[in-house]
Amino acid sequence: MMSTSPSTTSSSTSHYPSAHVAQAIETHTLAVIVDNEPGVLARVIGLFSGRGYNIESLTVSETEHQKHLSRITVVTRGTPMVIEQIKNQLDRMVPVHRVVDMTVTGRSIERELAMVKVRGKGDHRVEALRLADAFRARVIDATVESFVFEITGAAEKIDQFVALMLPLGLVEVSRTGIVAIARGPEGM
């Protein structure tokens, strides 16, 4: 059997610096305007995975057809230094036009859309409809034993709605991820 090596730590035998002093973790929503070209999403995702950044949510769609521009909204977590680094890394990518930190500008609206399928009969069905009404969810498909609700709102509102549907016969959920836009008359 192999012998256990003397207790070594990475700092004593390594040519790498040790980890930074911990900073608080923050969640930021970034809007990234990119050329709508093949592989652009892979590049953005590759940046996150390659450098070990988190992706909490990611949405992407073409927003300006004539100019071939897409908007990527990404929610990420990290220390202020890491968030800063992520923005800089995104900004220097060739197909990226602009990166705006919607969390720092502070005046943004965030929304997510979800479709929620619930199956049930009798009281459960009635209760599901009543709650949907309270959450301003719309019925977009119905059978005698099921509903599909469409609900839009902040992510927490959707979480809450989904949690309430769970005991009432939740079957499945499909969510878009967060999209964000700044308040007021200015564009980004």
Added chain:
Amino acid sequence: MTKEMTGAEMIIQALIDQGVEHIFGYPGGAVLPIYDALFHQEKVRHVLVRHEQGAVHAAEGYARSTGKVGCVLVTSGPGATNAVTGLADALMDSIPIVCITGQVPTHLIGNDAFQECDTVGITRPCTKYNYLVKNIADLPRVLHEAFHVASSGRPGPVVIDVPKDIQFATGTYTRPKTFAHRGYVPKVKGDPERIQQAVAMMRNAKRPVFYTGGGVINSGRRASELLRELVRVTGFPITSTLMGLGAYPASGPQWLGMLGMHGTYEANFAMHECDLMICIGARFDDRITGRLDAFSPGSRKIHVDIDPSSINKNVKVDVPILGDCTLVLEEMLRLWTAQPGESDKPAHKAWWKKIEHWRARKCLAYKPSNEVIKPQYAIQRLYELTKDRDTYITTEVGQHQMWAAQFYGFEEPHRWMTSGGLGTMGYGIPAAVGVQLAHPGSLVIDIAGEASVLMTMQELSTAVQYRLPIKIFILNNHYMGMVRQWQELLHGGRYSQSYSEALPDFVKLAEAYHGVGMRCEKPADLDAAIKEMIAVDKPVIFDCVVDPAENCFPMIPSGRAHNEMLLGDAAENLDEAITEEGKMLV
């Protein structure tokens, strides 16, 4: 077994538990803890290569000649990027490899730390799967899972990227008993109904042909045995891809030779004219099909493959059978022998007559010479003088590789190691190192080109260090012959940058490495020289100076149909054969 140990120790322990005896590698800052753990044990032997690309090719040669998983250990950054060519090679040729790469400590990942690169990002498209281990608790599972993924289903290379802090961290090592990977469950047993259907079609075929490939080799020795039996009992002709050579013996009566771009006339015409194609573990590569719309237009096709993405990728088939060659062949053989039924004997007789006619073309014939050594002759002599020995052949890439495939007769599987899919020049020497290590007493020969060998020549130093008496048999035509041939045939003879200028003196080069160098320039001296080479118990470079102008025929220029096959001048001119078949082809 459950035990507290460091990440580095877990890596070594997992290798031991997986039965690994050799690992090919090169040290560096980000893997020093693993090298330290290696130092403390004797079960896993480390083989120090001279370049990380060589480590992967050596592991490939080791894996292909033994059926085991080949193992590699390299450092972060340049160690990992140097390994990329080998990984891409192993992916294309379905070779099981586990490659452990060092990585900068987790807290520095993404910071452009010293010798950092995005290893999982870079290797994602050239591995079957890869892992970045960021938590010591995941390491034992990942290590064992990697071996499972590399060797099961369609084999391939797996990278495990291990940050240095994880190598130092301590945790609990256990060897998991099962793999509950949620998405990864390769299907190995073919659908019985489909197999039944296939056998019925085989029974009714008038002009059948077996087209087999590397999958038969991947599936293990038993698959070759079953294949031989099935070919025997059916009486059907058989051809194989470059990757499948040796599964059916080249001396077998039903053997048509290799098919494809540099395949034989009879193999390609049999493929073109058959009414039933039985493809076993081959992937309808473009070197086989040529122009797709003209590929075997009149046949129904059965395809046995373990990878669903290989099926209907290039060619639409009639009966796809998803499964492992061994299991499917077993079932086919069982049904064929159990079910009553007569094959169409007169039709088969006529079919074989046609094949004999194509054979009579003697498409591999070349003009012999007493003055210069013809490369084909050199391979023929090498074959005659080594066939009764326990011999393994590796190759580089180029004309010499094709001549080796055409003129060296492979009788057994796992004896032929070549870079088919990626076509990596520089594969042969390190692959020979790996093969020789796995088979110490055997004769291991790299059939090489003078240009290719210079890409990984430094591995000769590895061979010398570990006393591996590999033989590097260079068909030295003073050209990147394969490139020159294409330039001659397709670019008006403008030999742009394909002349091998300023070549080293290979004899002195061998001596400088403390090996043995030999040169042969005359056909009359060849036999004696080859015998001498075999007798030397040291690594040898054999500089076989051959005709610089020789081309490799037959050849179907890429993107052309089979009736656009080019033949050498020496092939029999069976005029009617060409025109008659030519008319039938589109």
